[in-house]
Amino acid sequence: MEKKYIYKRVTLNDVAAEAGVSAITVSRTIRAPTMVSAGVRKKVQAAIDLLGYVPDQAASALASERTNVVGLLVPSLANSVFSDVLRGVYDVIEGSGLSVQIGNFRYSPSKEENLLRTFLRQRPAGLIVAGIDQTEAAHALLKSAPCPVVQIMDVSDAPIDLMIGFSHYDGAVEGTQHLIEEGYERPGFLGARMDPRSQARLAGFTAEAQARGVYDPNRVITTTHPSSVGIGGQLLSDLLAQAPDTDAVFCNNDDLAAGALFEAERRGINVPRDLGICGFNDLEMSRHLNPAITSVATPRYEVGAGAMTLLRDAIADRAAIGTPQIRLGVQLMKRGSTKRG
Amino acid sequence: MEKKYIYKRVTLNDVAAEAGVSAITVSRTIRAPTMVSAGVRKKVQAAIDLLGYVPDQAASALASERTNVVGLLVPSLANSVFSDVLRGVYDVIEGSGLSVQIGNFRYSPSKEENLLRTFLRQRPAGLIVAGIDQTEAAHALLKSAPCPVVQIMDVSDAPIDLMIGFSHYDGAVEGTQHLIEEGYERPGFLGARMDPRSQARLAGFTAEAQARGVYDPNRVITTTHPSSVGIGGQLLSDLLAQAPDTDAVFCNNDDLAAGALFEAERRGINVPRDLGICGFNDLEMSRHLNPAITSVATPRYEVGAGAMTLLRDAIADRAAIGTPQIRLGVQLMKRGSTKRG
DNA sequence: CTGTTAGCGCCTTCAA
């Protein structure tokens, strides 16, 4: 690395000298323009443009005890759900002057706690955390955090602060209901990873199947492995080995659903005639499969964008009017034909 | 937000007092342990653990003119390629004390330049940038950046600094060659987005098809829309409308390939007998489709992990031994049966 | 509305 270029750093004082005012006035012009008279503001702005001044975030953070960094705590970077959320976050953050720092806690509650502690030491402007199932310690840390906190991807009656998500339980109920109403009588459940939100989906499936009198624990197949198309095929195989007369599956997500569909194809099982499949998330792929599969559409992008919007407003002290807990809906995308249709 | 908890910030001085040494000694214990005697080191470490000291990054950055932030510039957050790279980056960064700041320049060279300028002002510890096709200005900025720079996802003879990627051109040549060797005689190309790396794949396809005497510009269908499964189907439709006797397609990526496969199914076209399909990237899904499709596997995770490793070592001044330009291979994953097989 | 003063927590430089 023989690259060595000295950036002639332009500071507040340089701008102040150029504009003929004091440094603090320049600072205010940037942070709170309304506190500065229009004439001065114009002069300062001209000096800023002329010199190409860019504020030093480190100095600002040190002096003000606050950063412009939003911490984003996610359990995994491997799944497509997260990338949609991230996209929403970044779309909203654009031009806000905020930046994101991602922490991947790998589904480990203790790692989540540690990341949280580290983040909090850096005086984040805000925090976005996935889920509502933090440890007691993490919950306490978040509760007393000196910045707004948004819980995402789920809903609960006891939010820490802000919240935006949807009900995994309700989504699973809807999907299961759909299968039953389409005429399937022996629905099963395929689940991988089985994190708390997957558990909620299983609970929704179970409740609905029981309510309809079609629940059979032998038709519930789960694994703690991460989800994948391949695993979906395997789980279906396991299910059919264990309960061959199963005529429908509610899948924890669309990767599993696609895998189940491909496996059914391979086995010559007619979908949807002999096997109904309902997925979860409604990935783009799902509506192009043959047959396209029904799926519960989840507002992943909206969760990311909404979380960042809540945070941006809270940071700007324009706390959202009304309840800052947003429950987004899920939408059943019906695609499979009716059973034996 | 009535949450107001004052963190009793633990500083270097607190640790110093606890350990009975001066603040600077604590600082050195953390940054350069070898400069401190073993006995003192142990005492200081004990004090750090006892008080739960976490260094203040802002103060550190201000005083030292350097941060522990690595800037990561990507053209998009929407595609799955990026999430694999990100996963690699985060796996390696763990425990290094570095953190990542993502900049999404949305395939806009001017936005890339601006992000670069903003990043550089914040004294990044390093920079990872996607591609080799920066504007002249961006190239100059990177060339003179006061930190290591890694270009990723592509290879070239004129790296700015460090580099890790693979040849999109060669990958496309391999895929095209495969189709031809399997007996297909009228191969086409489907491409979306058509960013520089997509263009390189098209160039590879074109060169190989021409070399084999089977190139026909009417069989090249591209769009600047983002890639998706749906677009893959559309592109195949367009191709077949324009050149109905096309008997194979090399697809710019696996999303398009899956879409093409589904569209072929819908039209009753037998794959692979009447239409050969080769994708690019080898997403997990591709080996579970029916029929599974051949794809050019790209080391996306390895690029992310490798880039972060190069950077980590360069930052620690243990510059990699030998060439810091790494060309990773791609691997053709043959899955379709032979034509008319 | 504008300026002065002081200091955020750490690291660089120099001295011991």
Add this chain to the structure above:
DNA sequence: TTGAAGGCGCTAACAG
């Protein structure tokens, strides 16, 4: 190997 002094660039708290 350890310490003392000073300042990085900015902003909080006052004053005018």
